[in-house]
Amino acid sequence: MxxxxxxxxxxxxxxxxxxxxxxxxxxxxxxxxxxxxxxxxxxxxxxxxxxxxxxxxxxxxxxxxxxxxxxxxxxxxxxxxxxxxxxxxxxxxxxxxxMPSDITGTDIIKEDPASGKHSLEFLPGPVxxxxxxxxxxxxxxxxxxxxxxxxxxxxxxxxxxxxxxxxxxxxxxxxxxxxxxxxxxxxxxxxxxxxxxxxxxxxxxxxxxxxxxxxxxxxxxxxxxxxxxxxxxxxxxxxxRGVPIADSVVNYAARLIAATRPGCGGPADIHKYLSYGASPRASQCLVLGAKARALLSGRFHVDFADLKALAAPVLRHRLVLNFHARADKIDADALVTKLLAAVPQNA
CATH class of the missing domain: 3.40.50.300 (P-loop containing nucleotide triphosphate hydrolases)
Structure with missing residues (x-):
């Protein structure tokens, strides 16, 4: 993003x-x-x-x-x-x-029938x-x-x-x-x-x-x-992108993502399973997704519920789990559930 x-x-x-x-x-x-x-x-x-x-x-x-x-x-x-x-x-x-060119495309040699000269022409790929x-x-x-x-x-x-x-x-x-x-x-x-x-x-x-x-x-x-x-x-x-969002909702999104990062004061029972937390791109995706979800629901404002509904899709591939999580059979979705329960909406 x-x-x-x-x-x-x-x-x-x-x-x-x-x-x-x-x-x-x-x-x-x-x-x-x-x-x-x-x-x-x-x-x-x-x-x-x-x-x-x-x-x-x-x-x-x-x-x-x-x-x-x-x-x-x-x-x-x-x-x-x-x-x-x-x-x-x-x-x-x-x-x-x-190969990369199979996706992006490549230059091909093209001959001008009139002059016999050759030139390069870009042939677009499926991307x-x-x-x-x-x-x-x-x-x-x-x-x-x-x-x-x-x-x-x-x-x-x-x-x-x-x-x-x-x-x-x-x-x-x-x-x-x-x-x-x-x-x-x-x-x-x-x-x-x-x-x-x-x-x-x-x-x-x-x-x-x-x-x-x-x-x-x-x-x-x-x-x-x-x-x-x-x-x-x-x-x-x-x-x-023009949908308004309250500062309190943005603040909740930022605190939610920050709580995934070890050493940032988040819940200890979550951090023990994580090697790395989510980057600021996660909070951007969370807020932007919440705006789209609100519009798709017929609302012109973003609610806390929009952020919570998108927390798992946004975070499950961004949380890097350690060997403790594998040993205890804890997956990213379970950690997101714990995260939503531990981080208050207002602070």
Whole structure:
């Protein structure tokens, strides 16, 4: 996530209520969320929380790391969300022999038929899209991972001496298979930190699986229609950053993240399981995500509940656990639960 301040000032308010145009935009976004969920629901059974979090990250210009065993519909979910937003979708299967140029693109030699002269022409790679699915990102070497992560952070690609901007909006969903780690290249903590959210897809319930079977083994396959356009998504990304937030809520977010850092006076029963805590990027993601969540809920203000709801997706990949946590079978989600119970809202 970028560390710069929002480029637009918070929209004007009157008597604590959003202005007329702002209120209209809030209602439109809340309505759009329902339309998107309706269209995605035609194809994807359940996983409504995951869809909400993907949409939240998109509106924040963030990116998502998606964990789930094979067969849970991660690719279909990403493709369906892209369809519902009229975004160009591309998928890259990451493999050990994938090169950075296979993602970013490369210069090719082109001959002018008239003069016979040769020149270099840039051939864009699959990263030049609106919605990129990086499938099994941990199966490719670090230099290829770094090429994608640079594009995520800078929203541009440098090849040779030229720099090319990526399309806007630009959204990356990277997947990891948690049950096959042999022959993989785990993302370093510094690179994992570039992802706004880390999400885990659970198995469907029996009732949901019945619906999945009925919907995918017949002759008619559902397809999502566009509920929102690319230009509207880009405008909403700008609008999210202008949502006002109270100082007390910002202070709570900062204290929550600071409490994860050993030596910063946080809860001892949490620090004994941590080697490193979260960076300031975590607090930025938490606050920005809370703004988007508030708008998606039809509210023009950020509440403490918004921060608490996003604490696990923001922190679970940023907390570096030590051997005590592994020995006691404590995971990051359990530590986030302890953290929320230990840090008071007001201080």
């Amino acid at each position: 970028a560390t710069a301040e929002p480029r637009t000032a918070p929209p004007a308010e009157a008597n604590g209520q959003p202005a007329h145009d702002d209120a209209t935009a809030v209602r439109k976004l809340a309505d759009a969320r329902e339309r998107i969920k309706l269209e995605v629901g035609r194809v994807i059974v359940g996983q409504t929380d995951i869809i909400d979090l993907l949409l939240t990250a998109l509106l924040c210009r963030g990116h998502v790391l998606l964990h789930g065993v094979p067969g849970l519909g991660k690719t279909l979910m990403a493709k369906t969300l892209a369809d519902s937003l009229a975004m160009e979708f591309r998928r890259v299967q990451f493999t050990p022999d994938l 030049f899209t609106n919605f990129l699915l990086a499938d099994e990102i941990n199966r490719t070497p670090p230099k290829t991972q770094a090429a994608l992560l640079q594009a995520m952070q800078e929203t541009e690609v440098t090849v040779g001496r030229q720099t090319f901007p990526l399309p806007r909006p630009f959204f990356v969903v990277a997947t990891q298979n948690p049950i096959e780690m042999e022959g993989t290249y785990p993302l370093p903590e510094a690179q994992v930190d570039r992802f706004m959210f880390s999400l885990r897809i659970a198995y469907p319930t029996v009732d949901e699986e019945v619906k999945i079977i009925k919907g995918t083994t017949g002759t008619a396959l559902a397809k999502a229609a566009a509920a929102l356009g690319i230009e509207e998504v880009a405008r909403l990304q700008e609008y999210v």
